[in-house]
Amino acid sequence: MQFLRQLWIVFRRQLRIALRNPAWVIIGLVQPILYLALFGPLLVPLAGTFGADNAYTLFVPGLLVQLGLFGTLFAGFGLVAEWRAGVIEAERVTPASRTALLFGRVALNAVQLLVQSIVLVLLSFLFGLQASAPGIVLGIALTVLLGAACACFSDAVGLLSKSENVLAPLLNSVSLPVLLLSGILLPITQPQWLKTVADVVPTKHIVDGIRTVFTGTFDSTVWWGSFWAVVVFAAAATWGARVFQRENA
């Protein structure tokens, strides 16, 4: 109870600051529109080569995961700015759970991502997406889980390094390979060695899972995708909580 109240206080504070910044709100909502408008025309003609009936069912899941990865991986920059202003230290000297300080922030990233995902999917319907409703719900849930994991990771790295100069190259070198190897925009079919490498990237299974579930199929691909989303989230949340609980930070 205590923990949830503290989490709520931190979350509400973050939400207020975010909502008062019109640029943040507008960019957040324009982002999914841009994704669809810019990537759509590029990818639709290719859909047939992957044997997909509906181009949007093929690549909207990829856009979802990309949105999830990119929006949240940069959460750590906000945390470094707050640390610089002394906010983190002021909160750490209160009796509030230090894990709540992390999860309250991550909750905002998750909510932001949820809203963006819904906007993206709704818009995709206008473009001609056909997908099963339960599939969409599970797909968005997995996206948010992955995004929350990235936010935990990014915040923890931010608290450890306390430096944008460490954060920026690190996040770039993580996000680019993940983006390519997961087949986020296009499924990887060639060459074989790339497929093998991609198989060990959890996000590849998550993208495959969301892609499958969008068609209304609930098979092992979906369960593996869900499994990996939960594992990635659990790992990032545990590590992030541990970093925030450290006595010297």
Add this chain to the structure above:
Amino acid sequence: MIQVEGLTKTFTARRGKEKVEVAAVAGVDLHVDEGEIVGFLGPNGAGKTTTLRMLTTLLRPTAGTARVAGHDVAADPVAVRRAIGYVSQSGSTSPEARAGEEVVDHGMLYGISRAAAAARARELFAQLELDGLWDRKPGAMSGGQRRRLDIAMGLVHDPRLVFLDEPTTGLDPQARANLWGHIADLRRVRGSTVFLTTHYLDEADALCDRILVIDHGRIAAADTPDALKRQVAGDLVQLTVGAAADVEPARAALAAAEPEEPPAVDGLHVSARVRGVAGRLPTLVRRLDEQGIVLAGIEVRRPTLDDVFLTVTGRSLREDA
């Protein structure tokens, strides 16, 4: 209220390629009783902030023990945090938030209700002369206003023990005097214990029951301001003469007044520390008068904490402050 033994913090810092150990705090022993206002006085880099960060559970000591508000900082940090308030040297609010909400949220993290936190925050805004700034972004406040906002943050939950790290840095003289009043009131009205750091001698002198002088991570002296000042032998007598020819007779006259050390000459100024100056001053002035020396000025200064610092550490606080 605070018992500290052998508190030590060693940082590993980089100097070029090699790693060096920085002994920021090197075996500090101190104790503070309930209801005391204690000043932690020392130059830049002396280890004041590092000590405070260990006492407020933000930093784990390398060695030593500290009990704060009845709890061990290492064994039960949450109980310590519940009992204390901390105003850090470097700010505590986001430039993008709203001042009033920052204070209320901070209070709520201590478990107090929103209504109680808001009421206390409004009261603090009035006392700290922050009226009308409730909805202002801290980023759009002046440095001194932001400093007072930090202090409101640290006091919103009415802590029994308050740590203030250079609370008056950046405040104008009137705001400083006002804050001194509030710090004194914390004890008088609420019975709180206050532990504050400062570079300002007049501040420590005016506010504190006891002063701990810290230098190079060690406590160099600990006593009441008056007792510390008594350690400095005698009051400083400074004569200023009108002409260079009068310097030597003035020096001789001052030397005859039994100073603690031979008088120092600096241009037209001649000065020395003299014990029991009240009894000797008339004789001194008469002697100068008999020799026909016209004084441009005579100044008698009671020992200040700067003099104390100089005596205890061999360095002046003014030079690095």
